[in-house]
Every structure is written in structure tokens, then in C-alpha cells.
Amino acid sequence: MEDRTPVPPPHPADDVTEHVGYRLKRAAAALRGAMDKALREHGLTVPQYACLELLDQRPGLSNAELARGTFVTRQSMNVVLRGLQDAGLISRPATTDHGRALPAHLTERGRERLHAARSAVYAIERTMVDAFPQRRLAALLTDLDRMADALGG
Amino acid sequence: MEDRTPVPPPHPADDVTEHVGYRLKRAAAALRGAMDKALREHGLTVPQYACLELLDQRPGLSNAELARGTFVTRQSMNVVLRGLQDAGLISRPATTDHGRALPAHLTERGRERLHAARSAVYAIERTMVDAFPQRRLAALLTDLDRMADALGG
DNA sequence: TCTTCCATGTCAGGATTTTGACATAGGGGA
DNA sequence: TCCCCTATGTCAAAATCCTGACATGGAAGA
Numbered sequence: 001m002e003d004r005t006p007v008p009p010p011h012p013a014d015d016v017t018e019h020v021g022y023r024l025k026r027a028a029a030a031l032r033g034a035m036d037k038a039l040r041e042h043g044l045t046v047p048q049y050a051c052l053e054l055l056d057q058r059p060g061l062s063n064a065e066l067a068r069g070t071f072v073t074r075q076s077m078n079v080v081l082r083g084l085q086d087a088g089l090i091s092r093p094a095t096t097d098h099g100r101a102l103p104a105h106l107t108e109r110g111r112e113r114l115h116a117a118r119s120a121v122y123a124i125e126r127t128m129v130d131a132f133p134q135r136r137l138a139a140l141l142t143d144l145d146r147m148a149d150a151l152g153g
Numbered sequence: 154m155e156d157r158t159p160v161p162p163p164h165p166a167d168d169v170t171e172h173v174g175y176r177l178k179r180a181a182a183a184l185r186g187a188m189d190k191a192l193r194e195h196g197l198t199v200p201q202y203a204c205l206e207l208l209d210q211r212p213g214l215s216n217a218e219l220a221r222g223t224f225v226t227r228q229s230m231n232v233v234l235r236g237l238q239d240a241g242l243i244s245r246p247a248t249t250d251h252g253r254a255l256p257a258h259l260t261e262r263g264r265e266r267l268h269a270a271r272s273a274v275y276a277i278e279r280t281m282v283d284a285f286p287q288r289r290l291a292a293l294l295t296d297l298d299r300m301a302d303a304l305g306g
Numbered sequence: 307t308c309t310t311c312c313a314t315g316t317c318a319g320g321a322t323t324t325t326g327a328c329a330t331a332g333g334g335g336a
Numbered sequence: 337t338c339c340c341c342t343a344t345g346t347c348a349a350a351a352t353c354c355t356g357a358c359a360t361g362g363a364a365g366a
Contacts, residue, residue: 016206020281020290021184021274023297028181029224030306031174045322053169064344071182076323078346100331100344121174124304128173131303132296137173143285143293144176150284151277153183200352217314229353231316253314253361307366314361324351331344336337 020147034124042117043087047072047080049121052114055090055106062101071153089113173300187277195270196240200225200233202274205267208243208259215254224306242266 016022035046044052050070055061061069067077081104084090089110092102106114129137169175188199197205203223208214214222220230234257237243242263245255259267282290 016210018294019278020294021188021278023294023301024177024181024184025224026306027297027301028177030301030304031177033306034304035174047322057169062344063346071178073324074345075325075347079322098332102345125172125174127303128300131299136292136296139289140293140296141171141173141176143289144180146284147281148176148180148183150280151183151187153179153186198352215314216316226354227315228317228355232352251362255315309364309366311364312362315359317358318356320353320355322351322353324349326347326349328347329345331342333342334340336339 024147031124031128034127035121038120038124039117042113042120044113044117045080047076048084048089049114049117051077051080051084052089052106052110053118055104056111056114059105060103062103064101066104084110177300184277184281187280188274191273191277192270195266195273197266197270198233200229201237201242202267202270204230204233204237205242205259205263206271208257209264209267212258213256215256217254219257237263 032046035049039046039049047070051066054066054069063077063081064074066081067074070077072080081090081092085092087109088107090104091107092104094102096102132140185199188202192199192202200223204219207219207222216230216234217227219234220227223230225233234243234245238245240262241260243257244260245257247255249255285293
């Protein structure tokens with residue numbers, strides 16, 4: 001169709017705020033802020049919630065796997081897990097008979113806390129999705145993924 | 154309480170990785186990582202680069218204004234500015250005759266450093282944009298903005 | 307004028323995250 | 337078997353960022 005792009009229009013924009021990176025950062029910052037505020041009322045931080053959510057869907061994940069799933073380092077996830085463990089929201093065996101990875105699991109308290117916080121987070125998700133035409137949702141998701149893939153995410 | 158949701162169609166996905174928030178976080182993390190790696194070769198951090206870029210387009214911005222423009226707190230931007238000032242990349246008057254805001258400006262060294270780093274960052278931007286159909290770029294930008302606006306960004 | 311309010315710059319403290327490093331466990335070849 | 341390579345968990349130190357707080361400058365209104 002209109003492959004009529006004589007000049008490189010991707011982003012010759014003279015204004016940084018027109019760049020994809022800037023918009024992405026802005027949206028991510030807004031999301032982070034909203035989640036941070038909402039989760040504070042449930043006594044959770046964003047990484048903690050992400051960890052619980054991941055463990056709920058895929059029980060038995062190890063520290064390193066959780067770190068990759070939440071886009072932080074192993075070391076960061078390690079302190080997050082300790083916090084959750086001290087709060088009694090997850091459990092981890094002290095040793096394992098095979099390998100080094102220690103599988104983590106939600107406790108009953110962890111499940112309850114997650115379910116309580118989830119509604120608040122879902123409301124935020126809903127707010128985001130309702131902010132633009134729904135027919136574009138699928139495209140948005142795939143485009144975000146493609147960008148991440150292209151950057152080696 | 155809440156009447157049970159008749160239908161949660163936006164994203165009834167059972168998998169967290171299907172959520173907009175997750176994708177957004179993933180893309181932002183990938184971008185951050187790529188920029189971090191590229192800018193390190195130029196002796197800059199991501200916030201430092203963002204600050205220089207903003208100052209190049211809008212000279213005279215104050216600490217608080219830069220903070221809002223880069224989505225960090227005033228305090229964080231303050232240490233960033235000190236670092237840039239110590240490195241001789243920006244200049245800030247010690248006092249002002251009117252008000253409290255201290256207008257910052259790029260030095261010649263700052264401009265040179267920015268121009269050098271800019272090419273690396275633009276290459277990343279290009280990689281992102283080329284990862285999806287070009288006709289969707291405008292929609293993506295506006296949708297990201299709408300999400301941020303909806304969340305109070 | 308004076309008083310209230312908001313924005314700004316800055317300090318102090320703590321929380322979070324990262325970088326760097328090390329030892330261990332397991333798999334795959336030579 | 338032995339060696340190499342990768343992955344994992346963990347420690348230590350530093351960097352980064354945020355929350356809370358305070359004092360100042362200016363504007364708006366009584």
C-alpha cells in the first residue's frame with residue numbers, strides 16, 4: 001500500500017517526546033506508579049506482587065527463573081524472595097536432592113494476599129486497556145513483544 | 154460489594170504474560186537494558202542521557218522540570234545533575250536573581266558527548282521501530298500516551 | 307500588608323537494585 | 337574418567353532511587 005515513505009519518518013522527530021522509547025518509558029513509569037500506590041495498601045511491592053503472580057501460575061519456579069520472569073537480576077529476586085519468605089507468603093526448601101535450584105511455592109497466606117491484591121492490579125490493567133480502541137489491543141501486544149524480541153529481551 | 158463481573162473480556166487470559174502490563178514491562182526492560190549497554194561505552198547512564206537530551210532541546214530547564222521530564226523524583230535528578238556537572242557536561246548558576254529554579258545548560262563538552270551517544274541510542278530506536286509494521290507506529294504512540302494519561306502519568 | 311499556599315532545592319535516611327565475585331552442581335565431550 | 341562449560345545460589349560492596357523532611361522564594365487572596 002502506501003509504502004510511500006520518501007524520507008525516513010520513523011523518528012526524524014526533532015522532539016524527543018515523539019520517540020518510541022520516550023513514550024514507552026512514560027507509559028511504564030505511569031504503570032509502575034499506579035501499581036506501586038495500589039499495592040502499598042496490600043503491603044506488597046511491585047516485584048513482590050510480580051513474584052507471587054508468577055508463582056501462582058507456575059508453582060515450583062526457582063529464584064533464577066523468577067528473576068528472568070520479572071526482569072530483574074538473581075540477586076534482586078533473592079532479596080524479594082527472602083522478604084516474601086519472612087512474611088510467610090512463600091515457602092522454599094532448604095535443600096534439594098537434585099541440582100541447586102530451590103523450587104518456591106505459595107503458602108495459603110500468600111495465595112490469600114495475592115488474590116486480595118490482584119483485584120487492585122486488574123483494575124489498573126482495565127484502566128489501561130480501556131484507554132484506547134479495543135481492536136488495537138492484539139496489535140499492541142504483539143508489537144510490544146516484537147520490540148522486546150528485537151532488543152534481545 | 155461488587156456484583157460479579159458478567160464477562161471479563163479485555164484479558165481474561167489465565168496467563169499473566171498475556172497482560173498489557175507484563176508486555177509493557179518487558180519491552181521497557183529490554184529497552185532499558187539495550188540503552189544501558191550502549192550508553193556505557195559512552196560513559197553515560199540512562200538518566201544522564203535522558204537529561205542531556207532534554208536539555209539539548211529545551212535549554213534552561215530546572216532540576217524539578219528535568220525530573221518530571223524523565224519520570225524520576227527531584228532528589229534523583231539532583232544527584233544526576235551533580236554528576237553531569239562534575240563531569241563538566243552541564244552548567245548551572247549558583248544563584249538566580251528571580252525565583253529558586255536554577256536553569257541548567259549544556260556545555261560544549263556536554264553537547265559533544267550527547268551527539269556521540271545519540272547515534273547509539275538512535276540505532277536502538279531504529280531497531281525497535283523496524284520490528285513491527287510501520288503503519289502501526291502512530292497508533293502505537295498514541296495508545297501508549299493514552300494509557301499513561303489514563304493512569305495519571 | 308500579611309497570610310496562606312504551592313513549587314523549588316536540598317539534606318538525611320533507608321530501601322531497592324545492580325555489579326562483581328565466588329563456590330557448587332550438572333551435562334557434554336575428549 | 338577428567339575437563340570444560342553453563343547455570344544456580346549467595347555474599348559483599350557500590351550505585352541508584354525513593355520517602356520524609358525542612359527552609360526558601362514567589363504568587364494569590366483576604
